[in-house]
Amino acid sequence: MRRFLFAGLVLAVAGQLPAAAQNTNSGTDKFAQLETMLPTPNSYRTASGAPGSDYWQQRADYDIKVTLDDAKQAITGRETITYTNLSPDALPYLWVQLDQNIFDQNSIASATQVGSMQDKVPFQALEGMLSDFDGGFKIESVTGANGRALHTVTNNTMMRVDLPAPLLPRQSVSFNVKWHYNINDQSKINGRSGYEYFAEDKNYLYEIAQFYPRMAVYSDNQGWQHKQFLGNGEFTLPFGDYKVSITAPSDHVVGATGTLQNAAQVLSSSQMKRFAQAKNAKKPVLIVSQEEAVKAEAGRATGTKTWTYVARNVRDFAWASSRKFIWDAMEIDQDGKPVMCMSYYPKEGNPLWGQYSTQVVAHTIKTYSKYTIPYTYPVAISVHGPVGGMEYPMLCFNGGRPEKDGTYSAERKYGMISVIIHEVGHNFFPMIINSDERQWSWMDEGLNSFVQFLTEQEWERNYPSRRGEPRNIAAYMATGSNLQSPIMINSESALQFGNNAYGKPATALNILRETVMGRELFDYAFKTYATRWAFKHPTPADFFRTMEDASAVDLDWFWRGWFYTTDHTDLALESVKSFNVSTKNPQVENVRLQQQKAAAPQSITAQRNATDIKQTLVEEKSELKDFYNGYDPLAVTSADQQRFAAYLKTLSPEQQERLGNTQNFYELSLRNAGGLVMPVVLQMTYADNTQEIQTIPAEIWRKNNEKVTKIIVTKKPVISFVIDPFQQTADTDLSNNAFPRQPAASRFELFQQQQQAAPNPMQQAAQASPMQKMEQKPGSGN
Template identity: 50%
Template sequence: MRKITLLFLFPVLVLAQEKATTVTTKQAGRYDTNKFSQMYDLLATPNMFRTASGAPGPAYYQQQADYKMDIELDDKNSKLMGSETITYTNNSPDVLEYLWVQLDQNQAAKDSETPLAESDRIEQTFPASNFTNKFLKQDLERGFNIEHVKDAKGAPLSYTINHTMMRINLATPMKPGSSMTFSIKWWYNINNYQLEGGRSGYELFEKEGNKLYVIAQFYPRMAVYNDVEGWQNMQFWGGGEFALPFGNFDVNITVPADHVMEATGELTNRADVFTSAQVKRYELAQKTFDKPVVIVTQEEAEAAEKGFSTKKKTWKFSAKNVRDFGIATSRKFIYDAMAVKLNDKVVMAASVYPKEANPLWGETSTMMVAHTLRSYSAHTFDYPYPKAVSVSAADQGMEYPMICWNFGRPDENGVTSEQIKNGMIGVVIHEVGHNFFPMIVNSDERQWTWMDEGLNSFMEFMAEDELGTNFPSRRGPAKNIVPYMSGDQKYLEPIMSNSEGIIQFGNNAYGKPATGLNILRETIMGRELFDYAFKTYANRWKFKHPTPEDFFRTMEDASGVDLDWFFRGWFYSTDFVDIGISNVKQYYVTETPTAALKNAKVRRGRFGVETGPFVYLVEGDNTELSSKDKKALKIEEVKLLSDYVNTLTTEEKGSLKSPKYFYEVEFNKPGGMIMPILVELTYEDGSVENFKYPAQIWRKANETAKKVYATEKAIKKIQIDPKLETADIDVTNNTWPKEATKSKFD
């Protein structure tokens, strides 16, 4: 073997003479504060119900609640009456002494504590309607009126109502594996959601006196019982949404005969409620894949809205394996639908809307429903339900299995601005997308809003991007979350906060999680690894109840990427990203050492110390470096290098680079959030080169990191995160040489 003399072109470690020191005091110890520590301190302990991999365990269970309901709408008095029979199955290993039922309509009742829990102040400027509603109107009769709760034999059951929750007291506890059937009869007055607020209710068209109903949370609903916290019986305060078990629904809904309706589930008596011509149009829609077929025309809707029929019709819907039920009904509805092919199955995309929503809705809504089903299915699983319906509802954006309410209409002249159109497209994609999260991947919305809103906002961003129209997405792009993350820390909470304790709800529960997932996909993990892991999570937990731990663990388990540092920082803290260039030094190659380097010893790897001769890299501003040495490197002009290169074989010479310029760049992170360092070098000739250093560059709790660049061309500019991929809140420290900051006027 030929002996090769080692030349040190870069000083790996210069060892100065160490002076003996005497330790008189010891510093106190400290806890581990390294942000790369594993999240054992934050995550629940894995068990037989939920494994360390993030998958359901062998003992995983979930309860089932099946409903049979008869509902009637009193259109004249805006009143809803219903009776329901619930069959509840205890699949848990626990004995249940009582059952908890949600009474969400009670959030608007006279004795509701929601208004009492909100801070109040005088507004000095009021629209007349707002002033009237706040100060002049008496409390309206709202909330559930429970007429009876009975067992399967018709005997009364003991129950206790605690605001929005009702405890049913069981004389005989439910054993594991047993089922129980009971019934509830109830009614309530429907709210005008435009005046009173709420996630459902009716919209009044004052000129003609018609109402458009979007009805939800309309029946007493079983709460979730699971292995994580037993009963999820947290009160409904209005912010945190709903946690619900899966079940099967058979629902009969009686409304005025001139109404058109859509609801969760399959319509089982189509021929009874539609005309023969409308049935034929629907059958055509089932075979039409390129555009919607109008089933109830605008002319038919306009004729119906003038009639105010005193007759009644009963619509019958059946839904399997759903967690909730929603209804939309009005004599004003136009109805269109089309078929959507998803691999080996066909589902229906549909919309119902009043004439006031045209032409926007007829041209856009159902097409966006179809696009959403295709996009979300490609990233998760094929949409399993038979249909998805978009309902035009003013000032609303809300979701239920197979049906959702969406805002966005033209002005009175039928003119639609780009802002209104884009807003409508975005909300349709978002609300239809909620069929996947949380209607199927059934997370606990009341506790963890981000698990449905954040994941769904991320999916919405991808679906909007796949439109191919440069859609102006609000949430997802990293730069859009910067104003929030750079805000006053007093008004920021970690994503892992309960829904009711969040100040900036949209930014915290929608925007920041969506942005974080986008950063994971595009910058940290890459699309291939991210998409596989995300799809694994969706398929593991479809039709089940995942927790945050299940998501975090699955994303790591299926990708082989350690993400604890990211989840710890992005989800559990209010740290922000701010990575900057703190220093840049240029070095020149010389054989003449400076005074400081002359007697230096250089460590060679793990084995001892080498002593010259050396090639030196001296910092450019060093006064001992002569002007003749401050020039680009030419190997043949440095004798030690030239002699060494001549000892190499032709093949070895051919593998050598020819660097001429040497730079040491120091990066710092004034922000606490860890992130990869994305660096773009621009050379004097205008060419560009990009480098990506993984987040692990910060793994030793270091506040700075350095990188050396040996280049063939002089560097004109260095920039961090040139495409704004990391949500860096301060880009003024991202460039070298430092650039003048543009004013807002500029």
């Protein structure tokens, strides 16, 4: 490693306040208290971030009966909702969500959608623009418990139900709704549920959600949450108990939120036996095999079956139905409670789904339970179908399909595993820790993406996680402020939604854990938040306050910078000066000066004069020489030694020890070029090529948010300093992180125009050695 020279200056102590300590912050102080921006604590939500003594939340219980029309791809249903008012307020009306109305041709979402025409437009996009799909709820009736019609007003995706008399505190009211709607074709109209049509065997696979009118949340911090559903902002729902009866073709397999109540009526004896075997299995057991699913694909039952599911203390309900379903299951023990992990998937999902899905479900439940709270529901289900990824209590929809020949790329494999982890993980955020998704997407997507990252890393060492590593978010954070939004923004207004709601908050939490707080403090505080707000409705302030309350770490600066601004990390090491204590000993100091003089480069003039000037006048005439010709001012004399000895006598033993100190002092000039204050992670490489890491807390910037100088004292001489050597702070410009500067190594690639994409490596191997194809048993569940 190349050495570099520092300015050889003597350390001096000045009487005035150094520039690094002067408060020269411009604009808002980045360490100002955040409490002025947070809601005032009260008896419902405390200053510590915990629920208060008067905390309350509403309850909604459902009894639902729905029928799937496989010929018309439609749903008909009726429900009884029992709503319990646990607030201190009298409620003259109730608000019900009609989320299917987003597919109405006159919806706000459709009217406000923006876009531009390109030279090339995919068929799917054109079909979406020209679609005449008759979507949305068709409400047939809304009646009270006595059968009389209730007055309602529908405003796009919200319906107000006017009550005959105000619903008083601690009272309940029941009302009935009848409806029907058409299911969207996912290949033409994307949504969070829908159907997929398989032309080869002329079958449908349904993933059904938002299929029933459901209660909005009424809370202490905002009253009714009745923001319209526009697409990004997902769902905010109260907890309750569900009984749902689903009538489908008798050859369909139906999976749903909750536990199956009438297994003996809908499953064969062999399927019942296999399900029982899954309770003690070490690996997934097939309840419905691929052979059985293929046989069902070829038939068409004329009758129907009704599957009845019950779910306790959940905020929502979803289901899936198809005669194409393979079904496997494996029970695990989670904190002393059995959890049945299951997957439903068509043969087109194998071999990936049979090999991985249920194992990923089980791994996710175990890992999330470790970092948050124990999973409390009896089942956890992954369904493969048309929806790329969407979550509901105990059940989620996931993408990731291999090629028709059964091969797949590494990206496809890890993409499928990641989406299953992410969607199953949503059982914790927000299905149990029930944040307001309509308002704050980051509270479910960001927190969930963070724990997803932890779970991926425990699935496989060096797992290629897409989000979580600070280096992965740096490019986004370096974009202009007009191209990004603060994390603390409403879901529908966020720019670059994936980075804003998923990537940046997940990375922020990883930086908190690894760099700011440390794993022990962070993990305890994070579990405290999950425990406090399980089965409740937390807000951002509850999260911010709990993380500080449980760790004794002041994080106002972190929340302000990462969540309320679009500042980015760019810490620069602008210069380094070297200092050593002068020993006053001429035998030490004069030798050092002699070495510096010898090492100093000769000027270009002196170099040229050495050859151009053959002889100087003094060299020619010796009579011009005197005492100073040949005099060495650095030569140590006896007088010098006597003066040093006399000086030592004036010092105390402690001062004499300090004078002989051989430590090295370095003054580092640091600049916060990106605006986001962060800890300074400093790597020092010594002259003997050993290294040391120092982490300086972010509070180094508290007196001056923009520029500081820092004194570093070492026993060994340092030959290089590097800021953020492991890229753990999302620094957007690494070129100014090292002193002396280090070139950023990269490569350019030569390529031929119109290069054809190569098959995935598994496919290439199979094509090259057809006799050595991997033996795969689709649907084996192994």
